[in-house]
């Protein structure tokens with residue numbers, strides 16, 4: 001049973017870019033709730049997976065050096081720790097993790113067929129399907145059990161966790177390790193990263209909530225690591241039937257979450273008020289700058305950028321355009337705000353006084369790359385944890 005935490009009305013799908021401004025868009029309410037049995041914060045009344053993950057899916061993980069390096073390091077570190085004789089990745093996107101296992105007969109599952117093709121083209125057997133009972137049986141029958149199952153930013157997208165974890169249990173070998181990566185809900189709250197709330201993100205896992213849910217399926221977290229990507233991401237190491245020994249850092253992570261108040265509905269509710277105030281501040285700051293005649297452009301047409309602009313009711317009358325390196329996003333329009341996505345071009349920065357950093361999670365990577373813009377008096381704006389303007393002196 002969900003207790004309502006926050007509701008955003010009439011929000012379009014964050015990766016539902018428009019080919020032209022006559023395209024019809026469908027808006028949906030975004031409802032975030034708290035389950036007091038599992039302590040999981042998740043969406044309720046969500047849209048169907050077929051509307052979210054399909055053959056025109058636009059998010060491409062290979063567009064950021066930060067993510068390319070992160071997944072390469074993840075692949076190397078996991079292979080040092082575990083045998084990985086039969087790896088499987090669930091949600092391989094452009095294959096920047098699983099490609100580092102190419103000598104070990106890896107398998108990938110990716111429901112967006114445009115990205116499944118990219119992973120296939122890298123020589124990896126890729127099933128263009130949603131993870132669940134049917135594909136897990138197929139993999140088991142054709143390839144046998146898996147000793148390493150990895151899934152980054154995907155399990156939190158899956159609505160039917162019951163089928164998901166039963167299928168994992170079935171495919172995982174006795175001494176196998178199941179590794180999930182996803183943004184930590186504790187870090188999301190500490191950083192007020194409200195733009196992580198979007199329809200693709202079904203579950204906002206904490207170590208505590210994930211472990212409670214996994215235990216129903218004889219799975220449990222035995223080790224945990226925190227990485228800075230996406231504002232604070234946990235890598236959870238999960239064992240079947242307690243094969244691996246529980247590490248102390250899991251207990252500490254859970255205790256920290258309880259201390260912060262992740263089991264306390266009132267604490268969570270009060271954080272939602274902070275978030276609502278921040279959204280108003282973002283709106284007022286951008287409107288004030290525009291009224292003073294500033295030229296504002298966007299940098300990085302991420303799903304988060306679509307969320308922050310729509311949640312703060314900022315549109316193409318305030319932000320002239322947004323630049324992005326992803327070919328499938330370019331020359332399209334962001335839904336509702338109608339902000340046009342232009343191909344990344346350094347010259348376009350010359351048109352701006354302020355650059356609103358949709359991709360705030362790559363702040364350091366982008367500010368280093370665009371140091372000339374800052375040197376010439378340009379300013380970046382980020383909105384997480386609160387709205388802040390950076391110039392050459394305070395970057």
Ligand code: TMP
Nearest residue numbers: 063064300301302323324325326359362
């Ligand atoms: P993400 O935060 O969901 O990974 O999305 C980041 C978006 O920003 C993605 O569309 C790629 C884009 N991007 C650029 O255009 N230039 C850059 O330098 C970086 C790091 C990202």
